[in-house]
Amino acid sequence: MGMQFTLRESRALYGLLAETTSDIILKTNCEGFVVQASPALEQLGFPVPNMLIGPHLLDLVGHTHAGIVGDALAAAIEGGRVGRWVEFPAASADGTEHWFELQLRALTDAKGKVYGALGVMRCVDERRAMSDRLFAATYTDALTGLTNRQAFISMLEHMLDDGPDGCLALFSVDFFRAINMKYGQATGDGVLVVFADLLRELLRGEDMISRIGSERFAVLLPRTDPEHAEAICNRVVRTLGDLRQTVGESRMAITASASVARVAGTLDETLERAEMALFVAKAKGRNRLEREKA
Known part of the structure; x- marks a missing residue:
């Protein structure tokens, strides 16, 4: 059996919800100005009890998403129906960014004429943070902090779809299995971290670096011809070979073999x-770079 409320009971229920929830419940006129709001609006820096003139709904919204929220308000007012949830960054008084979702529905009088909108704003920071963590876990290599093979494949596919204009470089730490067997896995992990850091330091900001296997790394170099890509990646190979890296309690010579190929054709052909x-490169003695044969 459904619950039915008198007008007085409905007002009491609204007041109870407005005062006890962290959601922001607000009412606007047809122009979008807030004419009534729950105390939770104060978290955005608007002193609800002291408001003589309420803010416009779009005053609560970061400028980048004003259009989306404006469209949602217009749809509610014009269509007289419950709108979909929209997400946006709120314009908070302290300058910190908090994300909210908003749903609006039209308010109508006894004759069915729309006189405003009722909205519910709900903070979704925690949900977005969880989504970010899940995204990072899906596409990030936990050891090095680089993107992983799944992310690399997606980025390479995007480069190919966008129009081949760049190069792919592969790096492999030489004799990595022997390093693991002689010094232990912890040292082997340290070698990978050292090499990942070197790639970050020596490559350009626009280059996309991924760990795609045990000791294997891939770099996408956008808008770079093979000659330039070879020069950039040869610098990595030479620098690594000239240094004795400190890994754990050991200082050891670490080298890498590398290759460069154009991003062209299909994904499988490029790889x-x-x-x-x-x-x-490995067959010729390692610690060197080879370019694909034309």
Whole structure:
């Protein structure tokens, strides 16, 4: 059996919800100015009890999303129906960014004429933070903090779809299995972290670095021809070979083999050409870079 309320009971229920929830319950006129709001609005810096003139709904919204919220308000007023939830960053008084979702529905009088909108704003910071953590867990290599193979494949596909204009480089730490066997896995992990940090330091800001396997790394170099890509990546190979890296309690010589190939054709073709050039680099003695054969 459904619950039915008198007008007085409905007002009491509204007051109870407005005063006890962290959601912001607000009422606007047809122009979008807030004419009534729950105390939770104070979290955005608006002193509800002292408001002589309420803010416009869009005053609560970061400028980048004003259009989205404005469209939602217009749809509610014009359509007289419950709108979909929309997400936006709130314009808080202290300058910190908090994300909210908002749903609006039209308010109508006894004759069915729309005289405003009723809205519920709900903070979604925690949910967005959880989504960010899940995204990071899905696309980030936990050891090095680089993007992982899944992210690399997506980025390479995007480069190919966007129009081939760049290069792919592959790096493989030489004799990594022997390092693990001689010094232990903790030292092997340290070698990978050292190499990841070197890649970050020596490559350009626009280059996309991923760990795609045990000791294997891939770099996408957008808008770069093979000659330039070879020069950039050779610098990594030479610098690593010239240094004795400190890993844990040991100082050891770490080297890497590398390859460069154009991003062209299909994903499999691009990877195959880069893999073949890397195989040649290892076959010629490692600690070197080979470019795909034209």
